[in-house]
Amino acid sequence: MKKSVAKIVTLGLLMGLTAGCGNSSTASSGEVAAPSTEAKEGMKKVAIVQYVEHPSLDTIRESTIKALAEQGFVEGQNITIDYQNAQADQSNLNSIASKFVGDKADIIIAIATPAAQSVASATTDIPIIFSAVTDPLGAKLVENMEAPTSNVTGTSDAIPVDQVFELCKELTPDVKTIGFLYTASETNSQSVIEQAKALADKYGFTYEESTITNTSELQQAAEILAGKVDAIYTPIDNGIASAMPVLAEVGKTAGIPVYVGADSMVADGGYATVGINYEDLGKKTGEMAAQVLNGTSISEIPVATLDNFYKVINKTTATAIGAPADSEGATIVE
Structure with a gap:
């Protein structure tokens, strides 16, 4: 059966969605933007780093945040979200990773392989959930896809x-x-x-x-x-x-x-x-992040790869x- 869809995503919509996240920030080269709100006492700190802006990664981020809310973790109620975009700049990634560690984030969600590698190099203590990592083994983010042995797990966007x-x-x-x-x-x-x-x-x-x-x-x-x-x-x-x-x-x-x-x-x-469907990938990423926020150990959360191509x-x-x-x-x- 053939389905027809129209491409309706516009730059304005993407900017609107990004602006809708209270702590969203875009880093220029060598700088890391500060979030617009401070964490209230008792709230979990969710840090999100995205390697670069493009529709697939934007969709993952938006779907991740939506899935967190569906799992009971709502920005402004029981979590804060500090979103940083590195604009495909490695120095920005390094600065963002250092910021998240210094801020003592409760969890870091890293979207795309370079972002995941940067935060994984910056901390072995803070739980990291990656997304859109095509080859987690090749990227040396995990040694075992089924039973991660470090502080890192996540979702892969590998395709056939x-x-x-x-x-x-x-x-x-x-x-x-x-x-x-x-x-x-x-x-x-x-x-x-x-x-x-x-x-x-x-x-x-x-x-x-x-x-x-x-x-x-x-x-x-x-x-x-x-x-x-x-x-x-x-x-x-x-x-x-x-x-x-x-x-x-x-x-x-x-x-x-x-x-x-x-x-x-x-x-x-x-x-x-x-x-693959990147909304599904983001949803799975958010569900895994919610598991961590609920106290599940990273070692109990296998790397997830979608198979509905x-x-x-x-x-x-x-x-x-x-x-x-x-x-x-x-x-x-x-």
């Missing part, structure tokens, strides 16, 4: 690369060479690309590889890569996701499909993916590149 390749074969069967594009410093992306390389031969693909160090390099790298390949694949890469319209436009201009790792990247102009295709992009805009069971965005 093989299903993305199967979708590629179905929708664009003439693709022979795929270009892998990702941020060199993101361990989550490195892990997925290694899987993709290992699977390429099975699906009859050859591949080219290109990396960037920051989003200012994205357009040039994508344009060069597009001239060598029949399709581009980029994983759940936080840097590229934050600048996805740039990559999407390169794909449209070149007339090639850009397969991606997240539904939000399709909504921002990528052609297609097989991914779904196909997403961008109809507008499909039309622009002359590719199919439908697949059995796919969600269609415009």
Whole structure:
């Protein structure tokens, strides 16, 4: 059955949702913004750090806070929330992690792999729940997914690369060479690309590889890569996701499909993916955080990986590149 949804998320809505969180702050380079309210006596301190703003991570944060409330932890009633956004800057991450430790947060929720790695390096005492970490083992956040042995557990957004390749074969069967594009410093992306390389031969693909160090390099790298390949694949890469319209436009201009790792990247102009629902991921993250606030030990909370994958295709992009805009069971965005 085909479902059609419209892309209605606007910058103003995202800003409104962010502003609605009383302690929300965005850090500029080298600085950490102070929360707007002080914790009242008896309230638990919930600290949230997000690596960068993009729709998938924003959805996780909003759904996490909603799930906490559903579990009885409501901001302003029995918890305070100190939200900090690092704007993809490592020095900001380090400063935010130090702030949370100094503030003696009761729990830290870290959204995206770099954020989780920073806070995990800063404390072995404060419980940490991560979210949107593609490869928790590879990122060295946990040693055992089923029974974490440190102060860290959380939710993974790992997706099946093989299903993305199967979708590629179905929708664009003439693709022979795929270009892998990702941020060199993101361990989550490195892990997925290694899987993709290992699977390429099975699906009859050859591949080219290109990396960037920051989003200012994205357009040039994508344009060069597009001239060598029949399709581009980029994983759940936080840097590229934050600048996805740039990559999407390169794909449209070149007339090639850009397969991606997240539904939000399709909504921002990528052609297609097989991914997870980030609202569900945020909900699970919030439920796990509530367990910790209720006294459950981290060691009793296994890392959670979602397995309810779904196909997403961008109809507008499909039309622009002359590719199919439908697949059995796919969600269609415009």
